[in-house]
Amino acid sequence: MRNTIKFICGLIFIGSITSCKKFLDVNQNPNQAVDANVPYRPIFTGALQSAAENQGGGPSILMRWMGYWGVPGDYAIDQSETSYNVPNTTSNAPWIGNYDILYDLYLAKTKALAVNDKVTAGCAMILSVRYFQDLVDMFGNVPYRDIFQSNKNPQPKYNKAQEIYADLFKVLDTAITYVNSPMNETQTAAFNKSDIATGGDIEKWNKLANTYRLRLCIRQSEVSGFNPSPEIAKIVANGGVLHAGESFDVNPGYADADNKQSPFYGNFAFTPLGNDASATTRANQYMVHILENSADTRLINYYRPLSGTTVIGVTYGANSSDNPTGSGSSKVGIGIAKSATQNAWIFPSFESMFLEAEAITRGWMPGNAKAAYEAAVIENYVWLNANQYGPPAEDAAWYMDESQNPDGGPISDFDNAGTTVASKAKFIAYQKYIALNGIDVLEAWFDLNRLHMIPDNGYISANPAKVSNTLPVRFPYPDIERRTNAANVAAEGTINIFTGKLFWQP
Numbered sequence: 001m002r003n004t005i006k007f008i009c010g011l012i013f014i015g016s017i018t019s020c021k022k023f024l025d026v027n028q029n030p031n032q033a034v035d036a037n038v039p040y041r042p043i044f045t046g047a048l049q050s051a052a053e054n055q056g057g058g059p060s061i062l063m064r065w066m067g068y069w070g071v072p073g074d075y076a077i078d079q080s081e082t083s084y085n086v087p088n089t090t091s092n093a094p095w096i097g098n099y100d101i102l103y104d105l106y107l108a109k110t111k112a113l114a115v116n117d118k119v120t121a122g123c124a125m126i127l128s129v130r131y132f133q134d135l136v137d138m139f140g141n142v143p144y145r146d147i148f149q150s151n152k153n154p155q156p157k158y159n160k161a162q163e164i165y166a167d168l169f170k171v172l173d174t175a176i177t178y179v180n181s182p183m184n185e186t187q188t189a190a191f192n193k194s195d196i197a198t199g200g201d202i203e204k205w206n207k208l209a210n211t212y213r214l215r216l217c218i219r220q221s222e223v224s225g226f227n228p229s230p231e232i233a234k235i236v237a238n239g240g241v242l243h244a245g246e247s248f249d250v251n252p253g254y255a256d257a258d259n260k261q262s263p264f265y266g267n268f269a270f271t272p273l274g275n276d277a278s279a280t281t282r283a284n285q286y287m288v289h290i291l292e293n294s295a296d297t298r299l300i301n302y303y304r305p306l307s308g309t310t311v312i313g314v315t316y317g318a319n320s321s322d323n324p325t326g327s328g329s330s331k332v333g334i335g336i337a338k339s340a341t342q343n344a345w346i347f348p349s350f351e352s353m354f355l356e357a358e359a360i361t362r363g364w365m366p367g368n369a370k371a372a373y374e375a376a377v378i379e380n381y382v383w384l385n386a387n388q389y390g391p392p393a394e395d396a397a398w399y400m401d402e403s404q405n406p407d408g409g410p411i412s413d414f415d416n417a418g419t420t421v422a423s424k425a426k427f428i429a430y431q432k433y434i435a436l437n438g439i440d441v442l443e444a445w446f447d448l449n450r451l452h453m454i455p456d457n458g459y460i461s462a463n464p465a466k467v468s469n470t471l472p473v474r475f476p477y478p479d480i481e482r483r484t485n486a487a488n489v490a491a492e493g494t495i496n497i498f499t500g501k502l503f504w505q506p
Contacts, residue, residue, distance in 0.1 A: 038107075039111075040107065040108050040110075040111030040112050040115075040117075040120065041108075041120070041190060041191075041193075041194040042194070043104055043107050043108045043111070044104075044105075044108035044112070044120055044123070044124060044194055044195075045194045045195075045196055045252070046104060047101055047104035047105050047108055047124065047127065048127075048195070048196050048197050048250050048346075049196065049250055049252055049344075050100065050101050050104060051101050051127060051130075051131070051250075051346050052249065052250045052263060052344030052345065052346050053263040053344065054097045054098065054101055054131075055344075055345060055346050055347075055440070056263045056264035056267065056344055056345065058440055058441035058442045059093065059094050059441065059442070060281070061081055061090060062441040062442065062445050063281075063438065063441050064081070064082075064284065064316055065084075065316075065445070065459070065461075065471050066433075066441050066444050066445055066448070066459060066471075067284050067286040067287050067316070067454075067458070067459030068284055068287055068437050068438055068441060069281055069282065069283065069284050069332075069438070070282055070283070070284040070285070070313065070314035070315065070316040070323070071280050071281075071282065071314065071316075071320075071323075072279075072280070072282045072314055072323055072324060072325050072326040072328075072329045073314070073320045073321065073322070073323035073324055073325045073326075073328075073329075074279070074320070074325045074326050075279075075280055075320060076320050077317060077318070077319070077320060077463065079463070079465065082316065082317040082461045082462075082463040082466065083317075083461065083463050083465045083466045083467055084461065084466055084467050084468050084471070084472060084498075085467050086472060086475070086476060086497060087476075087479075088476050088477065088478055088479040088482060089478070089479045090475065090476070090478075091138075091139070091475040091476055091477065091478035091479070092478045092479055092480050094134075094138060094475065095135070095139070095478040095480065095481060096478075096480065098131045098134055098135050099135070099147070101127075101131050102128055102131050102132065102147070102148075103148060105124040105125070105127055105128045105131075106124075106128070106148045108120060108121070108124040109121040109124040109125055109128075112124065117187065117191075118177075118178040118179075118181040119178060119179050119181055119183055119187070119191055119202070120191055120194070121175075121178050122174075122175040122176065122177070122178025122179035122180075122181070122205075123175075123179055123195070123205055125171055125172075125174065125175035125178065126172065126175045126176075126179070126205060126208055126209045126212065127346075128171070129168045129171055129172055129175075129209075129212045129216075130212055130215075130346075130347075132144065132164060132168060133165070133168060133212070133215065133216060133219075134442060136161045136164050136165065136502070137219065137442070137446050137502065138442070138474060138475045139474060139475055139477060140161050140474055140492075140495070140500070140502050141158040141159060141160055141161050141492055142158060142159070142161075142164070143156035143157065143158055143159070143485075143488070144158075144159040144164045144167070145159055155484070155485045155487065155488060156485070156488070157488050157491075158488055158489075158491070158492060161502055161503050162503045165216060165219075165220070165503075165504075168216060169213065169216060169231060172209050172212065172213050173234075175209060176206060176209050176238060179202055179205050179206065179209070180202065180206070188200065196250045196251065196252045197248060197249065197250045197346065198248075203239065204242075204246060204248065206238055206239050207239060207240065207241055207242045207243075207246060207352075208242065208248050208347060209238070210234075210235040210238050210239065210240060210241045210242075211241040211242050211248075211347060211352045211355065213231055213234065213235055214231075214232075214235055214241055214352075214355050214356065214359060215355060216231070217231050217232065217359070217364070218355050218358055218359065219446065219450065219504050220504050221358075221362065221425070221450065221451075222450055222451075222504065222505070222506040223503065223504050228359075228364050229364075232359065232364050232365055235365075236365065236366075240356075241352045241353075241355065241356050242347060242349050242352035242353075243349060243352070243353060243379075244349055244353070244375065244378075244379045244382070245349060246349050246352075247343075247345060247347070247348045247349040247383065248345070248346045248347040248348075249343035249344055249345040249346055249347075249348075250343065250344050250346065251341075251342075251343045251344065254340060254341045254342070254344070255340065255341060256272050256339075256340035256341065257272050258272055260340075261340040261341075262339070262340055262341060262342045262343070262344050263344050264336065264337060264342075264344065264345075265277075265337045265338070265339060265340050265342055266340065268281050268331075268332045268337055268438075269331070269332060269337035269340075270340075272340070276326070276331070278331075279326050280326075281331065281332060282313065282314050282326065282329040282330060282331060283302075283303040283311055283312065283313035283314070283329060283330040283331075283332075284313050284314065284315075284316055284459070285312075285313030285314060285315050286313070286315075286316070286458045286459045287302070287313070287434075287437055287459075288303065288311050288312075288313035288330075289313075289458070290434065291311075291434075292311075294399065294412060295399075296399055296434075297381075297386050297387075297388035297389060297395045297398075297399070298335065298380075298381065298384055298386045298395075298399075298434075298437075299311055300333060300334075300388065301333045301334060301335025301336070301384040301385065301386045302332070302333045302335055302336065302384075302437045302438055303330040303331070303332065303333045304330050304331045304332065304333050304334065305330065306328070306329075306330060309388075311330045312324055312328060312329045312330055313329060313330065314329050315462050316459070316461055316462060317460075317461030317462035317463035317466070318462040318463075332438055333438075334385075335383075335384030335385060335386060336384070336437075336438045336439060338385075345439070348383055348439060348440070349379050349383065350376050350377075350379040350380040350382075350383050350435060351432070351435075351436065351439075351440055351443065353372065353375055353376035353379055354373075354376045354428060354429075354431070354432040354435065356372055356376075357369060357372035357373040357375075357376050357428050358425050358428045358429065360372045361373075361421060361424045361425055361428060362421055362425060363421070369414070369424065370414040370415070373414050373428055373431070374396075374397075374400055374414065376428075376431075376432075376435070377396050377399070377400055377412075377431060377435070378392070378393050378396040378397070380396070380435040381393065381395055381396035381399075382396075399412050400412050400413055400414070401413065411427075412431065414427070425451060426451050426452075426453040427453075429447045429450075429451045429453040430453040430454060430455070432444070432447065433447060433448070433453065433454060445471070448471070449473045449501075449502075449505050450504065450505060450506070457469065457470075468498050470498060472497040472498055473497065473498060473499070473500070473501055473502070473505060474495070474497050474500060474501075474502065475497065476495070476497050477489050477492070477495075
């Protein structure tokens with residue numbers, strides 16, 4: 001991921017508009033467009049693109065922590081990162097990136113409501129739910145209610161994580177009412193043009209809202225006394241969640257040229273000149289073993305083989321002399337880095353389907369849990385185009401039929417998931433962890449903190465200087481926040497990132 005998520009107002013089909021003032025900017029350029037004179041539709045479009053840039057993979061540090069990626073032997077290991085002795089500066093990028101997107105969405109909503117464009121406002125509100133939830137799940141209590149009132153309150157107080165969750169459900173209620181408001185022909189045409197995610201597909205926006213609502217519910221599965229029924233009823237009544245072929249992604253016109261490549265591909269695959277875009281990003285041998293041990297054909301979709309189907313990974317945290325070099329280890333694969341023009345995902349279809357499978361397993365939603373789980377796995381194979389032995393659906397069916405898998409390895413047949421709800425939920429979450437490789441590491445990390453579904457600790461750093469044998473359960477408050485909002489950070493007290501659990505963590 002880029003260290004700084006830039007808000008791009010100039011998009012190919014809209015025309016050239018200069019960069020907009022960001023939430024955390026400290027300097028003002030008199031020749032630069034500012035909030036007051038930038039139309040809300042380009043802000044909304046830019047927020048969609050920034051969301052996709054932010055979502056493309058998630059924080060790279062987590063990719064390495066969670067056993068997906070590693071650093072080849074050409075480079076010295078980062079002692080702080082691989083020992084989990086995390087400096088506060090580590091958190092700057094995810095904090096700034098999420099709040100920048102949220103500020104753009106806030107501007108788009110506010111400006112749209114000022115001209116009675118409830119549809120654009122509602123879409124902005126739906127997206128904002130995701131990024132506020134991510135902030136809560138990464139940090140705990142965060143600025144929420146007063147965050148964008150910097151002219152009145154430049155040092156906003158922190159709101160309780162559980163209170164923010166409760167309010168996000170209400171935000172979705174209002175947002176869904178807004179997005180289903182009537183539009184005239186002119187408004188419809190303008191909205192369709194600005195919506196680089198769906199081209200004006202209101203049904204899909206409703207399904208994204210439902211998916212985010214389910215995500216909020218699933219995260220609270222281990223909270224004593226939590227009753228998801230009212231929220232699940234709203235999901236069912238509003239058309240359900242994103243399903244097969246309904247990935248929520250954007251494409252403003254990506255091209256294989258400087259500053260125009262699809263963000264994930266441009267960050268982790270190849271430059272327009274064909275050079276390695278990230279020489280420090282290679283396959284993690286832990287995940288390579290998981291895929292190899294189950295003869296999983298997704299192996300060559302998550303990682304690029306060095307030859308034939310041979311994939312070589314690195315050991316995270318090992319001395320550089322003990323790891324293969326960049327030329328001797330595998331880059332990210334063609335399943336996730338397909339081309340410079342690929343769509344940039346915000347929420348993949350299969351991820352939504354895994355959420356639904358767990359909800360059905362828990363008895364929250366109607367349906368057959370095994371069928372829902374298998375549909376999610378199949379959709380992941382289709383999304384990756386994993387077709388080593390046949391069409392993706394056939395490869396997925398083979399993977400889930402343990403009797404046809406002579407190499408054993410992780411149990412992928414739902415019939416072997418155990419008999420309790422807890423064991424089945426962990427089974428689904430573990431399979432989701434495999435499916436999210438390189439795609440949404442935040443969700444995998446949150447699942448680990450919620451269910452501890454990974455059966456061993458092979459993903460833990462090999463660095464003997466590590467300060468813990470478990471991953472942090474949250475990020476520390478970032479250095480930039482400690483410097484600009486010190487009193488409110490201090491009011492949160494001293495938090496141990498290994499034991500300072502969030503309200504939803506058991």
